[in-house]
Amino acid sequence: MILQMIGCHHRASGVDVRERLSFGKEQTSDALVRWRERFPEAELALLSTCNRVELYAVGSAPETAPPAEELIDALTSYHGLPAKGVEGQLTSLAQREAVAHLFRVAASLDSMVVGEPQILAQVKQAYQRAVECAAAGPALHDLFQSALRAARRVHNETELHKHRVSVPSVAIADFASRVFERFDDKRVLVLGAGEMADETLRYLKDAGAAKIRVANRSWERAATIARQWEGVATPWEHLWDELAAADVVIGAAGAKGAIVTAAEFDRRVARRRQQRPLFMLDLAVPRNFEPDVGEQLGVYLYSLDDLAEACERNRAARAAELPAAERIIQIEADAFMAAAHRRLAGPVITGLRRNLEQPKQAELERLFNKLPQLDEHARSEIEQFADRLVNKLLHPPMESLRDASQEGPPHGLLEALRRLFRLED
Amino acid sequence: MTSGINMLCFTACYAIALTLEALGLWVRAPGRRLVAVVATLTGMVAHTWYLAARAGQSPWAPLSSVHDWYLAAAWTLALAYLGFVLHSPRALSGLFLLPVTLGLIAAARWSSTEPIASFQAPRVWGQLHGIFLMLGAVAVLVGFVAGLMYLIQSSWLKHKRPSGERFRLPSLEWLERVNGRSLAAATVLTAIGFVTGVLTRLAQRDAGGLTWSDPVVASLSGMLSWLIAAECFRFAYPAARRGRKVAYLTLAGFVFLVITLSAFMRGGAMHGTTPDNGDAPLETAPTRLSPPQPEEAGKNASPQAGSEAP
Numbered sequence: 001m002i003l004q005m006i007g008c009h010h011r012a013s014g015v016d017v018r019e020r021l022s023f024g025k026e027q028t029s030d031a032l033v034r035w036r037e038r039f040p041e042a043e044l045a046l047l048s049t050c051n052r053v054e055l056y057a058v059g060s061a062p063e064t065a066p067p068a069e070e071l072i073d074a075l076t077s078y079h080g081l082p083a084k085g086v087e088g089q090l091t092s093l094a095q096r097e098a099v100a101h102l103f104r105v106a107a108s109l110d111s112m113v114v115g116e117p118q119i120l121a122q123v124k125q126a127y128q129r130a131v132e133c134a135a136a137g138p139a140l141h142d143l144f145q146s147a148l149r150a151a152r153r154v155h156n157e158t159e160l161h162k163h164r165v166s167v168p169s170v171a172i173a174d175f176a177s178r179v180f181e182r183f184d185d186k187r188v189l190v191l192g193a194g195e196m197a198d199e200t201l202r203y204l205k206d207a208g209a210a211k212i213r214v215a216n217r218s219w220e221r222a223a224t225i226a227r228q229w230e231g232v233a234t235p236w237e238h239l240w241d242e243l244a245a246a247d248v249v250i251g252a253a254g255a256k257g258a259i260v261t262a263a264e265f266d267r268r269v270a271r272r273r274q275q276r277p278l279f280m281l282d283l284a285v286p287r288n289f290e291p292d293v294g295e296q297l298g299v300y301l302y303s304l305d306d307l308a309e310a311c312e313r314n315r316a317a318r319a320a321e322l323p324a325a326e327r328i329i330q331i332e333a334d335a336f337m338a339a340a341h342r343r344l345a346g347p348v349i350t351g352l353r354r355n356l357e358q359p360k361q362a363e364l365e366r367l368f369n370k371l372p373q374l375d376e377h378a379r380s381e382i383e384q385f386a387d388r389l390v391n392k393l394l395h396p397p398m399e400s401l402r403d404a405s406q407e408g409p410p411h412g413l414l415e416a417l418r419r420l421f422r423l424e425d
Numbered sequence: 426m427t428s429g430i431n432m433l434c435f436t437a438c439y440a441i442a443l444t445l446e447a448l449g450l451w452v453r454a455p456g457r458r459l460v461a462v463v464a465t466l467t468g469m470v471a472h473t474w475y476l477a478a479r480a481g482q483s484p485w486a487p488l489s490s491v492h493d494w495y496l497a498a499a500w501t502l503a504l505a506y507l508g509f510v511l512h513s514p515r516a517l518s519g520l521f522l523l524p525v526t527l528g529l530i531a532a533a534r535w536s537s538t539e540p541i542a543s544f545q546a547p548r549v550w551g552q553l554h555g556i557f558l559m560l561g562a563v564a565v566l567v568g569f570v571a572g573l574m575y576l577i578q579s580s581w582l583k584h585k586r587p588s589g590e591r592f593r594l595p596s597l598e599w600l601e602r603v604n605g606r607s608l609a610a611a612t613v614l615t616a617i618g619f620v621t622g623v624l625t626r627l628a629q630r631d632a633g634g635l636t637w638s639d640p641v642v643a644s645l646s647g648m649l650s651w652l653i654a655a656e657c658f659r660f661a662y663p664a665a666r667r668g669r670k671v672a673y674l675t676l677a678g679f680v681f682l683v684i685t686l687s688a689f690m691r692g693g694a695m696h697g698t699t700p701d702n703g704d705a706p707l708e709t710a711p712t713r714l715s716p717p718q719p720e721e722a723g724k725n726a727s728p729q730a731g732s733e734a735p
Contacts, residue, residue, distance in 0.1 A: 174588050178578060181598040275664040277597060298668050300582045310587035 001139050001340045002065035005098035006072055006090060007047075007054030010112050013089040020079060021086070023048040025129075031078050032133040038074060039066045043137040045130035045144070047105070049122050051112050056102065058139040068092045099143065100333040106147040107154040108161070109325055115160045115318050120151050143336070150332035157328060160321040163314035168200035170310045171281045171302055172207055176248060179279045179300055183209040188231075189246040190214045191239075192253030193221035196283045200250050201229045213242055216253065240264075244272040249280045251288030262292035270296050334406075341405035348414050351423035352397065356390045430474045432496075436530050438468025439503065439523055446519035450591050461519060462510055465503055472500050488555030489540045491689060495533035501563045502526045513595040521570045532686065550625040557618030558645070561611050565652075565682045568607030568675035575600040575672040597668075604671045608659070611678060612652040619649050640688035648681035 008017050023031060028046050035044050039057065041064040047054045055075055059065025066074075069083075072090060076083045093101050104110045106123045127144040130136035136144075155161055164170050180186055188209045190197045193216040201212065212231025215238070216222035222233040234242055243249060243260065253259060275298040282289045282303040294301030364386055368379060397417060404410035417423065445461040448454070479493055488494050503526050509518035541555075578594045594600070622645075626636075636642060655674045659665045665674070 170587075175582065177596065178582060178588055178594075179597050181596045275667050275670070277601075277668065294583075297664075302585060306585040309585075313587060 001343070002059045002062055003095055003098045003139075003143070004057045004065060004068055004071060005054055005093045005101060006057075006068060006075060007052060008086070008090050009052035009054065009110065011110070012091050013086075017086055017089045018051070018053060020081060021053045021075060022050075023053065023078075027078075028126075028129055029133050031074075032130060032135040034078070035074050036133065036135045039070070042066050043130075043140040044135040045126050045140055047123060047126040049119065052105070052110075054105070056098070056140065056143070058137075058143065060139070068094075096333060096337050099146075099336050100329055102143065102147045103150040103329045103333055103336075104326075106151040107325060107329060108151070109154070109322070109329065113165055114322070115163065115165070117161060120148070123147060123151075142339075146332060146336045150329055153328045153332065154325045158321045158324045160318055160325050163317040163321075165311050165314050165318065166199070167283065167304060167307050167311060168196070168281070169203050170307050170314065172200070172203045174310055175300070175302055175307075176279045176281070177207070179277055180247065183207045183248070185211070186247035187211045187245055188213065188248045188250070189234075189242045190225075190231075190250045190252065191259065191288055192216055192251070192284065193218070193225040194252055194254070197250060197252040198225060198228075200252065200281065200283065201225070201231075204248070204250075205229055209248070213246070215239055215242060240268045243269045247276075247278065249278065249289075251280065251282040251284050253284055253288055255284065255286065255288060257286060258290045259288045260290065260293055262290045262295070265290075265293045265296065273298065338406050341409050342402065344409055344411075345401045345405065345414060348417050348423060349394075349398065349401070352394060352417065352421055353390075355421050355423065356393060360386050360390055430471055430478065432475065432530065432534060435468040435472040435475065436527065438464045438471060439526055439530070442468070442506075442519060443523040443527065446517055446523065449517060450520075453591070458510070458514060462507065465506060465519075465523075469500065469503050469507075472496070472503065476500065483540065488552065488559060490538050491536035491541065492533050492538040494541075494555060494559055494689075495529050495536055498559050498563050498566075499526045499529035499533065501560070502529065502566060505563065505567050509595075512599070513593075515593045516595045517592055518570075518574070518595070521574055522567075525566055525570060550621055550628055554618055554621040554625050557614050557621060559618075561614035561618050562682055562686070564607045564611035564614055565648075565675070565678045568604050568611060569679035569682075571600045571603040571607060572672035572675040572679075575604060576669060579669060579672075601667060601671060604675050605659070605666060608652070608655060608671065608675055608678065612649075612656045615645075615649050615652055619645060641685065644681070644685040644688040648678070648685050651681045652678060 008021055010018070023046060028048055032044055032046060035055075041059060043058040045056045047056070053075070055071055057066050057071055072083050072086075072092075075090075076086060101110070102123075106120055108115050108117065108119045111119050123144070127136060127140065130140060164173050176183075183204060186209065188201075188204055188211060190201060190212065193214060197214070201209075204212070210230075212226065212229055213234045214222045214226040214229075214231055215234045215236050216225075217236050219233065219235070225231075226233040239259075243265070251259070278299045280289055280293065280299060280301040282301065285304065287303055289301060289303075291301070291303070293299060364383060367382065368374065374382070401410055401413060401417075404413050442461040442464040445457050445464065449457055476493065476496060479496075483489050483493075488497055502522060506519055506522040506526065509516070509522060541551075574594045575597060578597055578600065581588075582597070622642075655678065659671070659674070664670060
């Protein structure tokens with residue numbers, strides 16, 4: 001197996017390069033079909049996300065595997081870019097390095113936010129798309145299955161994924177869930193319709209939020225984001241009524257000063273709420289809610305600074321889990337490479353066995369013809385004796401092959417066996 | 426077969442569970458919570474066995490003595506702990522509930538094992554009186570524990586403290602619900618217990634009505650009055666149904682309960698007697714107001730339900 005990975009990722013390439021090389025769903029399928037024609041004997045898979053574009057190619061032998069330069073040309077020429085234009089921005093990995101890289105990617109150790117869960121699904125989709133385009137074969141199947149297994153092991157055997165690090169996810173998982181038992185019956189009010197609002201709504205939706213209200217100065221943008229998250233857009237003028245009815249409020253609106261002052265909250269909202277618990281998350285800069293609003297009974301108000309400590313602590317907790325996760329990746333990569341090397345020895349082992357089986361059968365026939373008085377039991381014993389003898393003769397070369405496979409492709413040993421036992425291809 | 430089952434068996438089991446819960450504050454040991462639950466379940470089996478043996482020995486059991494009454498309350502609270510664990514497996518509920526359970530067992534250890542005087546009355550009323558008051562007391566205790574957890578969780582949230590990996594509590598919403606329901610249940614159960622107590626007294630021969638000078642009756646009346654007032658307050662003032670106010674109401678209920686239980690512990694066996702006509706506890710056995718000596722404990726506490734039981 002000759003494995004090659006060509007691509008760009010957030011650690012080595014700028015966002016401009018990643019943008020120019022990125023592939024949409026349709027483009028990925030189209031590119032795979034084209035590359036399949038260009039490299040008919042290779043297996044191919046393309047992983048394209050916000051943070052990376054990576055092309056994996058596997059050939060059964062050095063002469064059938066596409067060289068790195070050809071793969072770079074395929075990747076860049078699809079977008080009409082000259083290869084020189086991205087020189088120095090692309091990463092090229094081969095064999096074990098490429099295997100370990102894919103395993104790290106699948107386990108989210110190579111992600112911008114280490115431990116984020118979306119990447120595993122994206123790796124699965126990349127393989128699935130390669131299968132649909134008939135670009136994947138047994139070698140890629142083994143590679144991606146092993147990558148998924150490595151990712152699962154990292155997920156199950158370390159606590160890497162348990163610690164959230166983005167502000168909205170920490171706010172929902174570490175704070176809001178300590179106020180509320182469930183979110184499906186809670187009224188969520190989002191002020192603003194920007195990226196932060198969008199990201200927070202994703203986590204709230206994951207937590208089960210179903211009653212979503214979006215208020216924004218621009219009605220169209222409020223309606224768009226409300227539609228996206230199956231919520232309802234509400235006029236900005238109804239802000240105080242919505243605040244009185246809400247259980248969770250997300251402040252993500254652009255404003256020059258606080259939208260909700262403590263005095264206004266006290267006058268227009270507090271009495272109507274009757275101290276009903278209210279979780280307020282202020283993600284805006286400048287802040288949407290005056291800090292004194294959090295002094296009201298039943299109000300739990302958090303700003304970006306309040307959550308920074310929790311995020312930092314979770315980052316440190318994740319970092320502490322990294323060595324264990326890396327160890328799993330190394331073990332899985334070694335196991336995958338050893339298995340791949342053993343597969344190289346398959347034809348030689350088959351030939352060896354055949355070379356010994358044929359004389360065994362011939363000698364058994366000759367013996368049974370000479371001794372026709374032998375009963376079934378005696379014949380069976382003699383056959384078992386012959387089988388055991390063949391297995392014992394094969395055992396030492398098999399062990400040697402297995403040992404040699406741990407260190408790399410056992411080409412020298414395989415050649416020696418071929419010549420010693422006169423094995424034909 | 427009750428040989429070997431005594432108070433030490435289930436006390437040790439609950440203590441082990443509490444130790445394991447406390448260890449969770451410092452050590453991350455997989456399966457720790459499971460072992461704590463198994464220890465509690467084992468303790469409850471031994472506890473049930475002990476109570477059953479006591480019931481077999483007394484025609485008025487269970488709940489016929491202060492000792493049994495405390496143990497039955499402890500058993501119910503241990504069951505409540507399992508309920509808490511089932512609902513919030515990662516929360517350290519045991520750290521709050523198990524000390525109260527052990528406290529009740531300790532109270533049982535130092536309480537009289539003699540039948541309470543009011544059990545001279547028709548059995549059914551006496552039983553109902555004991556059961557409802559015991560359940561009402563457990564409801565107050567559950568509310569107290571939930572209220573305590575609510576105040577800690579609320580304070581941490583107000584001070585923006587992230588949830589510790591090793592010290593987790595249930596959500597405020599759930600604790601508030603448990604708090605409110607405990608308060609309501611405590612009021613109803615204590616009221617029924619009080620009414621059945623009055624009926625018990627009325628059904629007694631030669632009884633001269635309620636003896637308000639009885640410390641148990643006086644403190645119980647105080648607690649019931651507080652619980653009814655708290656419920657009326659919650660009904661009239663919606664803000665009192667939520668948040669810290671419910672927690673404060675249940676904490677105050679706990680103070681009343683402690684006063685009632687102290688009175689019960691000190692003079693429980695005399696509860697229901699009429700000083701004027703000289704009513705005495707059943708079988709005229711002396712009421713033990715001081716802790717039993719080791720020899721006495723051997724005779725009166727564990728062996729009653731233990732190896733010497735038939």
